[in-house]
Amino acid sequence: MRKMIEVFDLVRSFGPHKAVDGITFDVDPGEVFGLVGPNGAGKTTTIRMLTTLLRPTQGRGVIGGYDIVRQAREVRRLIGYVPQMLSVDGSLTGYENLLFFARLYDVPSGECHERIRHMLALLDLDHAADSLVRTYSGGMIRRLEIGQAMLHRPRVLFLDEPTVGLDPMARRSVWDHIKNLRTTYNTTILVTTHYMDEVESVCDRLAIMHLGKISAVGTPEELKRQVGRDNATLEDAFAYFTGSTMETGGTLRDTLRVRRTARRLG
Amino acid sequence: MTPLESEEQREDWGKGTELSWAKRFLRELSAIIAKSYTMAEMEVRKLRHDPTELMTRAVQPILWLAIFGQAMSRVRAIPTGGFTYLQFMTPGILAQSVVFIAIFYGLSIIWERDMGVLQKFLATPTPREALVLGKMISAGIRGISQAIIVLVVAAVLRVRLRVTVPGVLGVLVVIMLGAGFFAGLSMIIASIVKTRERFMGIGQVITMPLFFASNALYPITIMPAWLRVVSVANPLSYIVDALRSFLVTGDLARVPLDLGVLVLAGLVVTFVSAFMYPRVVA
Numbered sequence: 388m389r390k391m392i393e394v395f396d397l398v399r400s401f402g403p404h405k406a407v408d409g410i411t412f413d414v415d416p417g418e419v420f421g422l423v424g425p426n427g428a429g430k431t432t433t434i435r436m437l438t439t440l441l442r443p444t445q446g447r448g449v450i451g452g453y454d455i456v457r458q459a460r461e462v463r464r465l466i467g468y469v470p471q472m473l474s475v476d477g478s479l480t481g482y483e484n485l486l487f488f489a490r491l492y493d494v495p496s497g498e499c500h501e502r503i504r505h506m507l508a509l510l511d512l513d514h515a516a517d518s519l520v521r522t523y524s525g526g527m528i529r530r531l532e533i534g535q536a537m538l539h540r541p542r543v544l545f546l547d548e549p550t551v552g553l554d555p556m557a558r559r560s561v562w563d564h565i566k567n568l569r570t571t572y573n574t575t576i577l578v579t580t581h582y583m584d585e586v587e588s589v590c591d592r593l594a595i596m597h598l599g600k601i602s603a604v605g606t607p608e609e610l611k612r613q614v615g616r617d618n619a620t621l622e623d624a625f626a627y628f629t630g631s632t633m634e635t636g637g638t639l640r641d642t643l644r645v646r647r648t649a650r651r652l653g
Numbered sequence: 654m655t656p657l658e659s660e661e662q663r664e665d666w667g668k669g670t671e672l673s674w675a676k677r678f679l680r681e682l683s684a685i686i687a688k689s690y691t692m693a694e695m696e697v698r699k700l701r702h703d704p705t706e707l708m709t710r711a712v713q714p715i716l717w718l719a720i721f722g723q724a725m726s727r728v729r730a731i732p733t734g735g736f737t738y739l740q741f742m743t744p745g746i747l748a749q750s751v752v753f754i755a756i757f758y759g760l761s762i763i764w765e766r767d768m769g770v771l772q773k774f775l776a777t778p779t780p781r782e783a784l785v786l787g788k789m790i791s792a793g794i795r796g797i798s799q800a801i802i803v804l805v806v807a808a809v810l811r812v813r814l815r816v817t818v819p820g821v822l823g824v825l826v827v828i829m830l831g832a833g834f835f836a837g838l839s840m841i842i843a844s845i846v847k848t849r850e851r852f853m854g855i856g857q858v859i860t861m862p863l864f865f866a867s868n869a870l871y872p873i874t875i876m877p878a879w880l881r882v883v884s885v886a887n888p889l890s891y892i893v894d895a896l897r898s899f900l901v902t903g904d905l906a907r908v909p910l911d912l913g914v915l916v917l918a919g920l921v922v923t924f925v926s927a928f929m930y931p932r933v934v935a
Contacts, residue, residue: 438776440934460778468776472769478699490691491777493684519702536773545776 389452391416391543391575392437397446399432406432408599409446414575414592416542421586422579423625424596430579431471433596434547437577438468451542464492467536467574471547474532477521481512481531484520485538492539506534509571510564526557530564537568544569546578550585558582562589583621597629685783692787697794707795711802714750718743718806731871736901739812744896745869747803748831751796752863752889755832757856758792759839763849766933775931782927785837789923792836793829800828814900823899823908830915831892837922844929869893888918 392414399407407429414420422430435441437448439459448455451465475484485503494502507513510530515523520531529549536544549565550558562585569576580586586593587607594604603610603624610624619627700707718739725731726738733741765771774784807814839856846852864870866880867889873881884890895911898904 435772435934438772440772440775440931463776463778466776468773470769470772472767472772474769474773476695476699476770478702479695480702483695483698487691487695488773488777491688491774491779493778532773 389416390414390449391418391451392420392577393447393449394433394437395447397433397436397448398444399429399436399441400444405599407436407443410594410596410599410601412594412601412604414577416575417573418591419569419576419578419589421590421593422577422596423581423583423586423593424579424629425581428596429599430596431547434468434545434577434579438466438545439463464539465542467539467541467544469529469532469536469544469546469549471551473528475520475528475535478519480517480519481507481523481527482516484531485534488535489538494539502538506538509567510534511560524557525553526560529553529557529561533561533565533568537572537574540572541574543575543577546576548579548581550580550582558585565589583625587621595625595628602628681780685780685786688779688783689786689790692784693790693794696787696791700795700798707798707802710750710754710795710799711806713753714746714799714803715806717746717749718803718810718812722746723810732875733872734902737812739807739810740814740901741897742870743803743807743812743814744900745867745893747800747828747900748867748889748892748896749864749869750799750803751828751832752835752892753860754795754799755792755835756839756860756863758788758836759841759843760849760852760856761788762840762843762930762933763847763852767849772934775934781931782923785840785923785927785930788840789833789836789919790829792832796828796832797825800824815903820899820903824896827892827895827899827912827915830912830919831888834888834915834919834922837919837926840926840930841922844926844931844933847933863887863889867893868897888915891915 390413392412394413395411396409397407397411398405398409410429410433412420422433424430432441436443437450437455439455439462442456450462453461453465455462476487479487482503485506486499489499489503490496504513507516510533512527512530512534515527520528523531533544533546533549546565550561553561565576566589568574578590590607592604592606593610594601595610596602603613605613607621607624610628611619611621614623614627616623722739722742725742729738731738731741762771765774804814842855843852846855866883867887868884869889873884873890876884891911891914895908895915898906898908898911
């Protein structure tokens with residue numbers, strides 16, 4: 388089968404430090420693929436390379452048949468991206484935020500209004516469509532951000548820590564909406580997350596990242612089985628493949644950023 | 654896994670992308686224009702939702718005109734070509750207030766990078782020039798709203814200005830070009846310094862010299878020789894000169910030169926900053 392995402396020996400260095408150190412994986416069309424690892428493992432750097440924001444130092448990435456460096460513009464047409472940080476404009480309404488991205492993604496102008504209304508309904512934001520986004524709650528903001536990235540019906544959606552800083556109710560609702568969108572449009576999703584329970588319930592397959600490398604790839608069941616112990620959990624699998632827990636890793640800057648995101652959404 | 658040996662597969666997915674050079678250029682150009690328009694439209698919507706910013710921005714030019722201008726009017730030491738000092742300085746203050754807004758515009762790029770908006774934007778198929786041009790137009794729109802305030806203040810102070818239809822159109826064009834140039838320049842600075850703190854520092858350092866080394870408050874003829882050289886190289890001088898021609902003297906002889914310099918400088922910063930600003934996310 389034709390792969391939707393192919394990554395081969397991808398490397399990104401920042402000075403002497405290799406944030407991503409030769410990773411290789413692929414994702415099938417329609418699959419939900421998780422990149423799991425502690426802060427500083429290289430997940431966000433990987434996503435930034437695949438979304439054409441950062442040039443790989445070495446290696447190749449292909450999305451929907453297009454090279455992420457040489458055919459960046461074509462890649463951008465195929466993808467939607469929800470960064471970990473805030474990516475909506477608080478001084479515009481929800482509707483306007485969606486309209487802005489509909490235009491940037493060349494949604495035909497005749498369809499804009501209808502698609503935006505439909506998206507607002509799918510995300511349960513119709514009641515707040517005309518309020519300024521600065522009055523939204525964290526969960527509503529995340530849903531709106533996902534809506535912005537889905538308006539053009541991308542083949543691949545990149546979600547970087549979509550639920551970090553959200554309370555459990557909001558997390559559930561964000562995931563319900565992502566699943567809903569996915570079944571509607573059959574989107575391939577690449578998601579990074581900290582939360583093992585989310586990986587378990589959402590991801591078809593996952594890659595465990597640690598210090599810039601991928602230590603294991605497989606379905607949650609496969610990875611748990613490889614631990615070789617009865618009733619192994621994904622946390623166990625994680626510890627088994629990385630020799631550490633989720634707690635390690637991450638610099639002061641990462642921590643600061645996560646805290647800031649959490650405060651903003653919470 | 655096969656190491657991406659799927660050349661033929663990529664070819665059939667990428668079909669239809671080979672267009673003639675001219676067609677691609679036209680398509681690119683229309684995309685740039687359409688997307689710049691979208692960016693500017695969002696800016697106007699923001700201003701409409703929250704116009705307080707416009708009000709606070711009006712304070713400085715009011716002080717310049719109402720206090721500095723009123724006081725200096727009594728000195729009569731500055732050759733103003735037969736016009737009152739307030740008449741002479743109003744275009745200068747107008748240009749200054751427009752340029753000061755534009756010169757801090759690059760901050761919005763750093764801000765949006767810190768927020769995540771810029772990353773999401775850069776991941777869309779929008780031409781890079783469109784973001785720059787969109788910001789430049791937005792700066793121009795803010796500049797025009799600023800101009801309206803300055804001109805109202807001038808009217809309240811009974812400053813006699815020439816108000817003709819072509820003159821007003823000329824003023825609008827000059828403000829768009831001037832604000833656009835300085836907004837583009839500030840995006841270049843932003844993509845070099847990359848942090849808010851450093852950007853603010855540089856902004857503070859360059860605004861006042863820019864202002865004083867221009868013909869905003871006094872004519873170039875009374876400057877010492879070295880300052881004249883600086884002033885001629887200072888785009889703010891061309892903005893002031895053109896505004897003064899339209900609003901005060903009515904002598905349009907140098908206007909083509911002023912506009913030419915501003916258009917050229919604007920094009921240069923557009924391309925340089927379109928090339929440079931994606932680096933702020935790296």
